Amino acid sequence: MRYIRKGLDRGKSMQDYQLRQREYLLQISRAMTSKLDLPSVLRLILENAAEMLQGHGGLIALRQDDDNFRVRASYGLPRQILPLFSPLLDDIPHLTGRAHLSRWQIPDLQIKLGIVAAAAGMALRQVVALPLVIEEELIGVIYVFRTSGTAFSVNDRQVLSSFADQAAIAVRNASLYQQVSAEKGRLDAIIEHSADGVMILDCQGRITVFNRALADMTGWRPEDAMGRPCHEVLQLRNRRGEDICRSDCPLRGLSPGADLYVEGDIERAGGAVVSVGITYSPLYDEEDRLINIIANVYDITRFREAEEIKSTFISVISHELKTPVSIIKGYADTLRREDAQWDEETVREGLAIIEEESDRLDRLISDLLDASRAQAGSLKLEMGDDAHIPKLTQRVVEGFRLQTDIHQFELDFPPDFPPVIADQERLRQVLSNLVNNAIKYSPEGGKIRLGGYADRDKVTVYVADEGIGIPLDEQSRLFQRFYRLDSGLRRRTQGMGLGLYLCRAIVEAHGGRIWVESAPGQGSTFYFTLPRQ
Ligand code: ADP
Numbered sequence: 001m002r003y004i005r006k007g008l009d010r011g012k013s014m015q016d017y018q019l020r021q022r023e024y025l026l027q028i029s030r031a032m033t034s035k036l037d038l039p040s041v042l043r044l045i046l047e048n049a050a051e052m053l054q055g056h057g058g059l060i061a062l063r064q065d066d067d068n069f070r071v072r073a074s075y076g077l078p079r080q081i082l083p084l085f086s087p088l089l090d091d092i093p094h095l096t097g098r099a100h101l102s103r104w105q106i107p108d109l110q111i112k113l114g115i116v117a118a119a120a121g122m123a124l125r126q127v128v129a130l131p132l133v134i135e136e137e138l139i140g141v142i143y144v145f146r147t148s149g150t151a152f153s154v155n156d157r158q159v160l161s162s163f164a165d166q167a168a169i170a171v172r173n174a175s176l177y178q179q180v181s182a183e184k185g186r187l188d189a190i191i192e193h194s195a196d197g198v199m200i201l202d203c204q205g206r207i208t209v210f211n212r213a214l215a216d217m218t219g220w221r222p223e224d225a226m227g228r229p230c231h232e233v234l235q236l237r238n239r240r241g242e243d244i245c246r247s248d249c250p251l252r253g254l255s256p257g258a259d260l261y262v263e264g265d266i267e268r269a270g271g272a273v274v275s276v277g278i279t280y281s282p283l284y285d286e287e288d289r290l291i292n293i294i295a296n297v298y299d300i301t302r303f304r305e306a307e308e309i310k311s312t313f314i315s316v317i318s319h320e321l322k323t324p325v326s327i328i329k330g331y332a333d334t335l336r337r338e339d340a341q342w343d344e345e346t347v348r349e350g351l352a353i354i355e356e357e358s359d360r361l362d363r364l365i366s367d368l369l370d371a372s373r374a375q376a377g378s379l380k381l382e383m384g385d386d387a388h389i390p391k392l393t394q395r396v397v398e399g400f401r402l403q404t405d406i407h408q409f410e411l412d413f414p415p416d417f418p419p420v421i422a423d424q425e426r427l428r429q430v431l432s433n434l435v436n437n438a439i440k441y442s443p444e445g446g447k448i449r450l451g452g453y454a455d456r457d458k459v460t461v462y463v464a465d466e467g468i469g470i471p472l473d474e475q476s477r478l479f480q481r482f483y484r485l486d487s488g489l490r491r492r493t494q495g496m497g498l499g500l501y502l503c504r505a506i507v508e509a510h511g512g513r514i515w516v517e518s519a520p521g522q523g524s525t526f527y528f529t530l531p532r533q
Contacts, residue, residue: 442467
């Protein structure tokens with residue numbers, strides 16, 4: 001009687017066990033397929049497989065791109081001994097069709113476990129290994145170990161095998177998700193680190209991506225720009241200052257398969273204007289519905305400036321060079337007329353003007369050549385070791401004294417002003433340009449003071465006038481090539497806008513610095529420094 005009862009009990013507990021296994025299987029399948037993070041999917045699979053089979057440890061090895069297997073998750077085994085389990089991953093047979101699956105087994109697995117367990121110092125006695133298969137492709141192997149001697153039964157294998165089918169799907173999904181996430185991360189990084197500005201708009205023109213380069217260009221923080229309509233962030237203006245986006249939104253001109261290029265100016269928070277070129281590339285779905293617009297934004301301020309310089313250059317050159325040439329030609333034509341008799345005085349005056357204008361032409365051409373050398377970085381200096389700036393200034397001033405009687409010159413150098421190592425001829429050019437400007441831009445006359453002082457490591461020289469002065473926002477641009485301030489005087493004074501550019505090039509080639517302090521109507525003081533060594 002007792003015996004029968006015991007047999008019944010054992011039958012019942014076996015049923016219970018199998019029922020529990022099935023319930024487990026259902027729960028786990030749900031949990032597995034709802035997770036997409038590969039490490040936690042693997043951990044979940046392994047913990048449940050071990051628990052279901054009353055195992056004490058386990059491993060999941062996944063197939064790598066190079067077809068080798070690598071342990072990607074473990075259960076109940078100390079991390080540091082995992083390398084010892086590598087023999088279990090050797091000789092894993094590949095699958096050749098579904099039929100093969102039932103006969104799939106790793107050769108000598110039980111023997112290998114004995115070796116591994118001895119090396120790891122663990123009492124692992126039994127092992128079961130089942131393949132993770134998707135569409136007849138082996139993607140990994142799941143191992144469960146027992147420390148007790150009870151071998152894994154056929155039922156255990158069956159349970160693990162149906163579980164393995166579900167697990168393989170979860171692993172494949174999580175792996176794909178991982179790949180897609182990595183790909184997205186890579187694309188995000190490419191966009192974020194692109195040297196050009198990039199923004200991605202949704203179909204309504206709202207900003208969904210705004211990269212770092214664009215943030216630098218526009219002064220907008222990405223978090224502030226995100227979600228706003230793009231015309232609020234990039235208020236594109238045309239050359240006349242009209243808001244292009246408000247009057248005629250460029251995005252209305254988009255059509256499938258065609259990019260759109262627009263140029264305009266945007267104003268940064270501080271008021272600085274940046275010229276940009278934007279290429280809008282629309283993305284459509286299969287039904288030709290607009291999904292996104294990718295906008296590449298290029299800073300074209302420098303190109304615009306270069307274009308402006310080019311056109312200024314042409315107009316300045318044609319004006320400045322043609323004037324002396326036509327004066328020379330006029331006088332030469334007049335003097336050589338055969339029907340006229342010129343007295344000696346008229347001839348001398350005419351020749352003097354021809355000589356003066358030829359000198360002016362010569363200076364203009366030299367300035368142009370110097371400017372192109374400076375631009376190419378090949379302005380040569382011939383350094384001597386005892387340039388005496390007070391004496392040099394004295395000589396320059398003597399030359400100019402004769403040209404004006406409404407300006408008074410004052411020199412103020414301390415008697416111990418030290419000699420410097422410099423190219424004297426080039427220094428003379430700097431001083432001449434500054435004095436020439438001081439005269440030109442103080443048409444009412446006044447004092448022109450020249451002086452200097454020395455520090456331990458440098459000397460500073462200044463030229464100060466009482467002329468029309470220069471507004472603060474124009475002061476840094478004076479030293480650019482061909483830049484002439486649009487003052488009332490511009491048309492009345494000769495000049496190519498090269499004098500200060502050359503002064504800066506020469507001073508900087510000496511290792512010094514040049515700057516101006518000025519205010520409109522208050523005169524200007526130009527300073528430059530030269531290192532003493
Ligand atoms: P240019 O005199 O040939 O125009 P420069 O390069 O010497 O060219 O000077 C650039 C511009 O800087 C001038 O056109 C003028 O507007 C301004 N400038 C230079 N020196 C003075 C000065 N001493 N006072 C006022 N404006 C000046």
